[in-house]
Amino acid sequence: MKVVIVGSGNVATHLGMALKNAGCVILQVLSRQLHNAECLAAMLEADAGNDLSKINREADLYLLSVSDTSIAEVADALPLLQGVVAHTAGSIDMEVLERFPLHGVLYPFQTFTKEKEVDFKTVPVLFEGNRSASRKLLNDVALSISTRVQKASGTRRKALHMAAVFACNFVNHLYTLADDLLEKEGLDFSLLEPLIRETTQKALTMKPADAQTGPARRGDRLVSQAHLEALEAHPAQHDAYALLSESIFRYFRRKDELYDQF
Amino acid sequence: MKVVIVGSGNVATHLGMALKNAGCVILQVLSRQLHNAECLAAMLEADAGNDLSKINREADLYLLSVSDTSIAEVADALPLLQGVVAHTAGSIDMEVLERFPLHGVLYPFQTFTKEKEVDFKTVPVLFEGNRSASRKLLNDVALSISTRVQKASGTRRKALHMAAVFACNFVNHLYTLADDLLEKEGLDFSLLEPLIRETTQKALTMKPADAQTGPARRGDRLVSQAHLEALEAHPAQHDAYALLSESIFRYFRRKDELYDQF
Numbered sequence: 001m002k003v004v005i006v007g008s009g010n011v012a013t014h015l016g017m018a019l020k021n022a023g024c025v026i027l028q029v030l031s032r033q034l035h036n037a038e039c040l041a042a043m044l045e046a047d048a049g050n051d052l053s054k055i056n057r058e059a060d061l062y063l064l065s066v067s068d069t070s071i072a073e074v075a076d077a078l079p080l081l082q083g084v085v086a087h088t089a090g091s092i093d094m095e096v097l098e099r100f101p102l103h104g105v106l107y108p109f110q111t112f113t114k115e116k117e118v119d120f121k122t123v124p125v126l127f128e129g130n131r132s133a134s135r136k137l138l139n140d141v142a143l144s145i146s147t148r149v150q151k152a153s154g155t156r157r158k159a160l161h162m163a164a165v166f167a168c169n170f171v172n173h174l175y176t177l178a179d180d181l182l183e184k185e186g187l188d189f190s191l192l193e194p195l196i197r198e199t200t201q202k203a204l205t206m207k208p209a210d211a212q213t214g215p216a217r218r219g220d221r222l223v224s225q226a227h228l229e230a231l232e233a234h235p236a237q238h239d240a241y242a243l244l245s246e247s248i249f250r251y252f253r254r255k256d257e258l259y260d261q262f
Numbered sequence: 263m264k265v266v267i268v269g270s271g272n273v274a275t276h277l278g279m280a281l282k283n284a285g286c287v288i289l290q291v292l293s294r295q296l297h298n299a300e301c302l303a304a305m306l307e308a309d310a311g312n313d314l315s316k317i318n319r320e321a322d323l324y325l326l327s328v329s330d331t332s333i334a335e336v337a338d339a340l341p342l343l344q345g346v347v348a349h350t351a352g353s354i355d356m357e358v359l360e361r362f363p364l365h366g367v368l369y370p371f372q373t374f375t376k377e378k379e380v381d382f383k384t385v386p387v388l389f390e391g392n393r394s395a396s397r398k399l400l401n402d403v404a405l406s407i408s409t410r411v412q413k414a415s416g417t418r419r420k421a422l423h424m425a426a427v428f429a430c431n432f433v434n435h436l437y438t439l440a441d442d443l444l445e446k447e448g449l450d451f452s453l454l455e456p457l458i459r460e461t462t463q464k465a466l467t468m469k470p471a472d473a474q475t476g477p478a479r480r481g482d483r484l485v486s487q488a489h490l491e492a493l494e495a496h497p498a499q500h501d502a503y504a505l506l507s508e509s510i511f512r513y514f515r516r517k518d519e520l521y522d523q524f
Contacts (some may be wrong), residue, residue: 111458111475124453152449159447163440166499167454168461169476170435170506176513177471178425185421187414191386192422192429193466194372199430200462204455208438213373214431229426237428237508239493243505244432247498251438 001141004028004056004083007065010112015065015145016044018120024143028056052077059083061141062096072096075114075199082253086127090161093154096127104129104138107157108146109164120145126160149197161223163215177237189218209251217247263403266290266318266345267306268336269327270298272282272374273350277327278306279405280382282323284406290318314339321345323403325368326359331419336356348389352423355416356390366391369419371426382407388414388515426491439499478510 005016005245008031026046030036041048049057055062055078059207066074067119071087075097078085085100086216090107097103109124125142128151129135136152142149152160175196176259179189215223224245231238263286267278270293275276282288288308293299296312303310309318317324318338326349328336333349337359340347347362352369357366371386387404390413391397397413404411414422441451464473477485488508493500 079502083412109338109453110487111460122454122456123459129368148453149451155369158492159443160449160453162492162499163443163449163454164457165476165489165503166316166443168434169474169478169510170436171458171473172465172470172508173506173513174428174432174436175465177509178428178471181421181425181428185418187418187422187425188413189470191371191410191412192425192467194384194427195430196384196462198435198467199434199459200375203434203437204452204458208434208441208451212431212434214427216431219312227427230420230424236513237424238351239505240509241427242431243501244435245437247502248431251435251498 001025001026001061001144002059003061003063004030004059005040005046005065006030006052006055006078007041007063008033009065009067010108011108012063013040013043013062013114013119014120015088015108016040017107018145024141025146025183027059030055043148052091053079055079056083057081061086063088068092075099075179084129084137086129086134086138090151090164091158094130099115100132102129102131102135102137103172105154105157107152109160113166119146122147126150126157128153129156173238177240181237184234210227212248212252214248216245217252219249219252221249263287263406264289264321265323265325266292266321267302267308267325267327267338268292268317268389269316269325270295270302271327271329273370274325274327275302275305276374276380277350277368277370278302280402282306286406288319292317307488309393309478315334315341317341317343322457323348323399325350330354337361346391346399348391348396348400352426353420355363356392360392364393364396364399366396366401367416367419368404369414371422373430386410386412388412388419390415390419398429421480436502439502443496443499474510474514476510478507479514481511483511 003010003019024042028047029037029041030049035047037050060083062081062083062085064074069090071092076122081100083180084102085089086095086104086106088106094105105128123146125146127138129138129140231241265281265288267274288306289297290309291303292311293298299310299312304396323344324343324345325346326333326336330351342352346364347359348366356367367390368425369388385408386409389400389404391400493503
């Protein structure tokens with residue numbers, strides 16, 4: 001399998017290394033900044049370049065790993081290619097690449113940091129393709145680097161990206177709000193470590209809804225009210241507490257009512 | 263060290279076993295339901311009873327591991343005792359025990375399930391005592407079962423309990439909201455596992471605020487707005503998304519402004 005990579009960021013780097021380790025030949029790395037292209041090309045034993053019109057025409061697969069906002073622009077600047085052209089973004093439609101006869105998406109679902117190695121085998125990889133030939137090639141490529149490969153439409157890919165905002169970005173903000181409460185009392189966030197690990201473990205082994213505990217789950221509005229009063233001096237914590245408590249309360253009232261109907 | 267335990271629930275069970283393994287002699291287990299007292303007493307090789315007036319008077323330490331709402335009632339029903347009397351609750355003041363000359367709190371900070379063994383050595387244990395004698399005894403007891411012992415006032419204990427609501431109860435609810443979004447698209451929550459583990463790991467190794475990523479952190483209101491529109495059919499997710507995005511945005515705007523003043 002011969003591959004050309006357009007882009008030299010975190011995803012291009014990790015994906016390129018994973019493909020090379022899986023036996024693919026990386027023909028070329030193209031990047032706006034020639035220096036960046038050369039750095040990644042050296043790691044991948046590939047040619048480097050910064051001119052999209054001089055892209056190698058012999059590849060089976062062209063991977064566009066550039067920022068979401070640049071994908072359409074790069075696609076338009078490329079010559080027509082016979083290989084499969086795929087981007088690697090979570091929230092961009094496959095159709096942005098429709099001028100290529102074979103096109104698709106190869107979306108590795110993890111946050112990547114250049115300096116930090118990733119066990120790619122465990123990274124979920126979602127793919128889609130416009131025709132059976134592009135689907136087959138992307139499926140084969142995905143299976144060569146990961147054990148968690150799934151065909152997924154753009155709608156599903158976007159749902160996954162949205163879920164990640166809740167389970168990662170927003171979760172981290174709740175950790176921040178908790179950390180602030182502790183810091184004001186001279187307590188260290190690491191005190192929460194055993195509890196955080198237990199919470200994560202439970203959510204991943206049973207359904208998160210079934211693992212829900214706490215005053216709001218028990219419908220204990222007296223405790224919630226006392227907590228809200230204690231948080232009056234902390235507006236960010238107060239507002240998040242009020243909304244999330246109410247959200248939990250409603251979620252389970254609805255569930256319990258549905259259950260009562262059986 | 264001779265100990266009497268009042269209560270037979272999850273905390274009483276795990277704390278009792280940890281104390282026994284650390285070489286304490288558990289003289290007696292008292293519980294409203296004699297059967298429950300007998301079950302735990304059998305595990306701890308102790309006497310059992312359900313009559314608070316017949317409590318063993320020879321103990322160095324009396325641990326009240328009953329529900330938050332029962333602590334005051336149990337304390338009032340007990341005869342005067344010469345040993346240290348301590349409860350094990352996160353959000354109840356030590357003063358509820360002030361009729362005992364030596365009193366305090368011993369608060370193990372973890373969620374306990376009876377059937378699931380816990381490595382008590384890693385469980386943070388917070389203590390306070392009304393006099394140096396009670397503080398010393400509670401400190402010694404805590405150090406015999408855990409490597410993470412900390413003296414903490416009631417205010418600090420309550421802050422920790424509140425932080426746990428954010429970092430555990432509310433975090434789990436966000437996992438639930440994410441799970442619902444995935445389920446509607448036929449995707450499995452386990453796809454989030456690598457990302458969740460990475461998020462947790464980062465929050466515990468750097469400050470959570472420094473680990474914040476995502477559209478709201480970047481101040482990218484266009485992406486946030488597109489997400490909100492996509493969530494219009496999901497009111498719980500929509501409202502949580504709106505509030506938490508805004509909270510992240512404000513949190514870092516405030517920080518950045520403070521930083522600009524330097």
